[in-house]
Amino acid sequence: MGMFTRRSLIGGSMAGGLIWPWPQTSAETAVAGVTDSEIILGMSAAFSGPSRGLGIELYRGAWAYFEHVNRAGGISGRRIALKLYDDGYQPDASVNNTMQLMLEDQVFLLFGYVGTPTVTRVLPILKKFQDQDVFLFFPFTGAQPQREPPYGEFAFNLRASYAQETAGLVENFVQIGRRRIGVFYQADAYGRSGWAGVRAALAGHGERIAGEATYRRGTPFTATMRGQVELLQAAEPDAVICIGAYAACAAFARDAVDLGLRVPIANLSFVGSESMLGLLSEGREAAEAEQYTNLLVNSQVVPSYHDTSIPAVREYREFMERYNPDMPAELVTEAYTPFDYSFVSLEGFLDAKIMVEILRRLGDEPARANLERAVMSMQDFELGLGEPVTFAEDRRQGLQQVYYTVVDDGRFVTLTDWAEKFS
Amino acid sequence: MQIIKVRKLFQRTLFGVFALFGFIGISTSFLLIDTVNSYLSEEYVTNSQGIAQTIADSSVDILLNRDLSSLQSLIDQFVEVQGISYVYIRDETGEFLAHTFVPGIPEQILNSDPTDTSTVERQLPGMGEFVEVSRPILAGVAGAVHVGMDTGMIALQVQRAIGRQVYLISIVFVLGVVAAIWLVNLAARPIGEVLTYAVALARGDENEVESVEGVLGRKDEAGQLARLFAHFSRGHASASSSDGAA
Numbered sequence: 001m002g003m004f005t006r007r008s009l010i011g012g013s014m015a016g017g018l019i020w021p022w023p024q025t026s027a028e029t030a031v032a033g034v035t036d037s038e039i040i041l042g043m044s045a046a047f048s049g050p051s052r053g054l055g056i057e058l059y060r061g062a063w064a065y066f067e068h069v070n071r072a073g074g075i076s077g078r079r080i081a082l083k084l085y086d087d088g089y090q091p092d093a094s095v096n097n098t099m100q101l102m103l104e105d106q107v108f109l110l111f112g113y114v115g116t117p118t119v120t121r122v123l124p125i126l127k128k129f130q131d132q133d134v135f136l137f138f139p140f141t142g143a144q145p146q147r148e149p150p151y152g153e154f155a156f157n158l159r160a161s162y163a164q165e166t167a168g169l170v171e172n173f174v175q176i177g178r179r180r181i182g183v184f185y186q187a188d189a190y191g192r193s194g195w196a197g198v199r200a201a202l203a204g205h206g207e208r209i210a211g212e213a214t215y216r217r218g219t220p221f222t223a224t225m226r227g228q229v230e231l232l233q234a235a236e237p238d239a240v241i242c243i244g245a246y247a248a249c250a251a252f253a254r255d256a257v258d259l260g261l262r263v264p265i266a267n268l269s270f271v272g273s274e275s276m277l278g279l280l281s282e283g284r285e286a287a288e289a290e291q292y293t294n295l296l297v298n299s300q301v302v303p304s305y306h307d308t309s310i311p312a313v314r315e316y317r318e319f320m321e322r323y324n325p326d327m328p329a330e331l332v333t334e335a336y337t338p339f340d341y342s343f344v345s346l347e348g349f350l351d352a353k354i355m356v357e358i359l360r361r362l363g364d365e366p367a368r369a370n371l372e373r374a375v376m377s378m379q380d381f382e383l384g385l386g387e388p389v390t391f392a393e394d395r396r397q398g399l400q401q402v403y404y405t406v407v408d409d410g411r412f413v414t415l416t417d418w419a420e421k422f423s
Numbered sequence: 424m425q426i427i428k429v430r431k432l433f434q435r436t437l438f439g440v441f442a443l444f445g446f447i448g449i450s451t452s453f454l455l456i457d458t459v460n461s462y463l464s465e466e467y468v469t470n471s472q473g474i475a476q477t478i479a480d481s482s483v484d485i486l487l488n489r490d491l492s493s494l495q496s497l498i499d500q501f502v503e504v505q506g507i508s509y510v511y512i513r514d515e516t517g518e519f520l521a522h523t524f525v526p527g528i529p530e531q532i533l534n535s536d537p538t539d540t541s542t543v544e545r546q547l548p549g550m551g552e553f554v555e556v557s558r559p560i561l562a563g564v565a566g567a568v569h570v571g572m573d574t575g576m577i578a579l580q581v582q583r584a585i586g587r588q589v590y591l592i593s594i595v596f597v598l599g600v601v602a603a604i605w606l607v608n609l610a611a612r613p614i615g616e617v618l619t620y621a622v623a624l625a626r627g628d629e630n631e632v633e634s635v636e637g638v639l640g641r642k643d644e645a646g647q648l649a650r651l652f653a654h655f656s657r658g659h660a661s662a663s664s665s666d667g668a669a
Contacts, residue, residue: 090494120496143492187525192495214525227526 032132033108034366038074039359040081042101044122045114046089047331050220053275054344055114056327056336058140059084061316061348062112062355063325069356076364080356083107086331087118089217089245092347094118098125102134110136112351115270116143116190117217126154136352137358140344141191141270142301147397156375157397158351158389159301162268166197166241168402169266169299170205172418173239175212178264180210182237184228184252187214194243194268211235213412219248221279225255232261239264239422246276253280257292263420269300273405273412274342281410293407297415297422302350302404303385305341306416312384312395316349317341343405343412350383353365354398355382374394425430426635429611440603448596455588463581467506467572468542468556474501475558475570479528481514482560482568486520495521501570506580508553513537514566532569540567544574551575613638613645620649624656 045055087093098231142162185191213228380388511522517537540557623631
């Protein structure tokens, strides 16, 4: 089947990959990643390990939209194909996958990468091969490196940044009198990015981080967070902002409740809210589960998928129901039950929607060299959120809005009144 | 007749050879332990200083851009280097801008002098013992990079290197002793042959003498001595027979 043979390199840095659907051979490729029948996008994300839910849901949401476009005839007659690799949320694997996608697979562009420690290591590769005009579109991270020099010019973001999320959380906490903010964060670039956001936001209010604790990337839900909780308890915080993945953040929330740290615990959009809620609720009666979840407040970069007054949400729900995308079976080797709807898959859906619009703007002869111009032509584009999307040289992030959600009746809903909830 | 074994003549010589080998082996081992220990320890410290300097040099632009996630990404890569246990960066005010500690920054480091960039030894509760080297960023006006090495890890590497050296020395010692015994036996054998021949002459048993007179054919000092004994013996015998005739 030509150069795109299936892979199962479990154990190496490249954990596996597949094409979805199967592409044409390279011999048919006139422009890298573009054949007469397909446009091939490359994606490296976590499909294994404790953060696999993020990669799986992001992919499912994106594929729901791509599938819709493909069934409607594709873009100028070309179907959209995704070349997938699993990096397990590990930077080295992500680097190797990127080299594979760029140099061997020759994809048209990179799409939907997951994570800050992975993306920050990939950015220098894009700079190194900048003459090939390979861009990274809509990574699932709100970190700054892909938004600022020297690497900002090689990536386009849709979601709001962690700096915006943390600033919003701090602002709201401060407004209700919770000024002593502790930070629980992943000991890597992602955690540091969020930590820096909290630090900067608190500095704006004349405050400093009250206390901090860290955990190692990949820590499972079964691990104890007693040490971290005790460190933060000693700082007597009014609230804790967590910058982590769902397994570790759920473990922290669980141990915080068990050890008597009864303060609001905020999480960023990256956490994967449904997966976190699932871990905290699993095997517990509703009343008991509520003890572990009623002080959670999660910031989101997309609106609640329960809010069907939003056109994009209605479309998302309709496509998810209609196409119900499968998980990439060859990459997902561990047990995972996908969600019908989730914030992560909604983000993937929106990423795909705007990606399709950009590809359409490339015309009948898509070329990498024209990608930036196509993106910059997006001015006040209506994505269906009520927030128009605009890109510019100094604005490489499409959306700015941050949403806040809390758990009510076993699901995340929009938070409307901070004072009432956390007074 | 069996050749008489010479046992006592080279006893002291053999003991002396053993003692000499032992002394050389032990003194060489001590010298090696000291050399390897100091060499490897210095090498680890030097490498860590190099890493700290590399981070300090690479950090300048990142710090000036206030891009702390890239800074964290940078130091995370160095913790994967063998022997490096932790890295942290403090700014000129002493604030920790990036670090690799889990679950938190140890109290001793929190309370340390942020301007001190000398090499220090730290015993961190629950973590172990470390040698910490530091390098200033922008001559210290932008803070400093601190790199901690696990001394247990260094000691393990030193022990492994020394173990290999001592193993080699022990093999050389055993081979030397075996060779010394073989050489002494080789040297003692002609003397044993002369002694056996002399005893046979003294006994006056012609058959015994005949069985060991091969030594007379030797061209070395043992052969000369044997022929001398034979000469004396013949002189004594002819004297005896002359006395009898008289």
